[in-house]
Amino acid sequence: MTSNNKKIIYILSALLLIGIIFTASVLSTSATSTTTDINLTPGQNNEPTSYRIEDWKKIAMHYYWHGGDIKKAEEEIFKGVTLKGNYDVVAQAFKEAIHLDPFDTDLKISLASTQIIQKKIPDALHTYKQILNLDPNHFDANLLYGVYSKINDDEKTYQKSIAKLRTLDATKTNVYLKKFQTTEAIMKEKINTIAPSGLPQQKHAIVILGYALAEDGSMQPTLIERLKVGLSLAKKYPNSKIVVSGGVPKQGKTEASSMNDWLISQGIDKDRIVQENKSTDTVENALFSISKINELGIQDATIVTSASHIRRALTVFREASDFYDKLNQTNSKRTFTNVVYLDYPTVEEAQKVIKDEKLVIYRDLFRVSGIWQYPKLQR
Template sequence: MKDIRKKLGIALVVTMTTVTFATAYGAATAPVRAAAVENIHVNPIRNDEPTYQRINQYKELAMYYYWHGGDIQQSEKDIFKGITLKGKYDVVENAFKEATLLDPLDLNLKFSLASTQIIQKKVPEALQTYKQILNLDPNNFNANLLYGVYSKASGDDAAYKASVAKLKQIDVQKTNMYLQKLEQTEKIFNEKLITTAPANVQSKNHAIVILGYALADDGTMKEPLIERLKTGLAVANKYPNSKIIVTGGVPKQGITEADAMSKWLISQGINKDRIILENKSTDTVENGLFSTAILEKEGLKDVTVVTSASHIRRALAVFKEADHFYSKMNGKAGKRNFTNAVYLDYKSLEEAQQVSKDEKLVIYRDLLRTSGIWQYPELQR
């Protein structure tokens, strides 16, 4: 056991003998993320420290809770006195609220606050935060775009149209590009979900991409991941010449999702030479971006995305946007063909085909993240 105390005010007790890291969030090395955090000590933020240091403390706290969670009651007692916290994202939200009070001119802090409100589906609060940004910077493209898209997701078409009109005044070419992205994504809402191996897939240059799911603390796979693998196995057996990409990089007990998935497929008779591990991604957006880099490298043109029915539309939106980016970056006109195969985590296929307002919200959110608009500017994609 080693007590690791952060100079900026966050102290962590983890079950490790050696740890190296730059910060408590994104720059942390894999061992820190993989560590079993037993306790989190949050030192009160003092008013006799420089402003930048107090802001950094709140940012550190926010990003740590975003990744790991922690002792909510302790945060109430030591940091957010008089505020009742209901979960880890309450800590993240209130940390950014406090940071924005310390520097109300920093728009990135407001973007981060709005993103946390979106994660919690507090759309009216997020829209109000974006409105504050727009009051300060009316021509901010990202703020106008986010305000418009989330207004659209909540059913406010008038606000969406007004945002589009403003965006076209700012940058008509960029606006039209995003309108095309939204149009393509909205077609995915009507995507027919396939619960078996898809038919008529080109067997040459075809890839099966199986998306990961968080492992249990002991490194074992949970039911949704096993069911995704079973679906992927059926596709792999139907198309024996296709490569298989397993994507997921968050480690538990030193095992990534991709590691566990690969071992399971091999145990079911899949030749290990067919399997490509993508073991760096931490969420759906990174699943798409990092797997697409592999598709490019391997020259794989057709893709069957395998995941849960509740996740497939978001995954397809991300993969198609990632494909668009790589095609543009590499100066190629052609786009990949995407099919799907899903583990049905609904009572019926008819229910699975319905797209809720909440699902649209997260689909739009991850589309925008994949396009390059970070949730937490300079901190977390």
């Protein structure tokens, strides 16, 4: 091989190596990017309508999950529309998408769901009514319109909605009416602030629900208080498995992994603890924890959370358990009990169910029953 040929081979090899390094760098950068890097500028009028609608959906979901600069959103995205919080941005983004496609009922459901989160019940009812004006036989819209009307003290509209639902699908309507009866019974259950006696000694789990970690990855006081309650229960029932549920990571730690470490530091055997580290909210706490409970062959469970959260938690865990029974053609006859961290001045006050709480309980019941609050976007 000549000297010139060798030089050419060396040069080509060097260029190939540089190319490999450059490609790896680009892939690494792409892999570490997050949804916070997305372009939050809505499409221009010279783009296809479908692109512009997708842009508004991305803006809505970004602010739902991550929040953002509200003033910047007012000035740059919505050109002066007054906004007071992240959910205002979500609602306004869906309104913009609906303006581009007024035929899309999924967009209207997403707007109504945001209005429910904002506790703007009359606005949500108006949006559901628009859906029903276009599609009178929309089962989910009739269901949501009726139940939220009842929560808003309009029993007459609720009864009309149930009558309509019976004509659309009597079997499905009766299934939901049974869910509502179960939910109403749960809202009357006694809240326990100390570990009760008489819980099962075998095939029993203590499920401790997570709470958002601080930005530095540390556990906030609410989560620590829940853990203290769970620890007292674990000591009283040493044969019970402990499921710690919560998946939103901060600084490389999930709620579940942080709870796991805390319990071990308090003397709990690591083999007793099962981490559920994929859930992002109460609905997913229930769905993913019940899945693990079934895998472990556990019959009954005691839910540990805050008093202000327990009725919602018991509702969605009951519904999730019923779903898995149906999926697997089983009849678990599972019993759920509770012990709470009291975040009210008194137990008597904690037992009261106000309208805002009932709204959230039913919202999450619908979500865990399979009705997505943001269709095709977010459960």
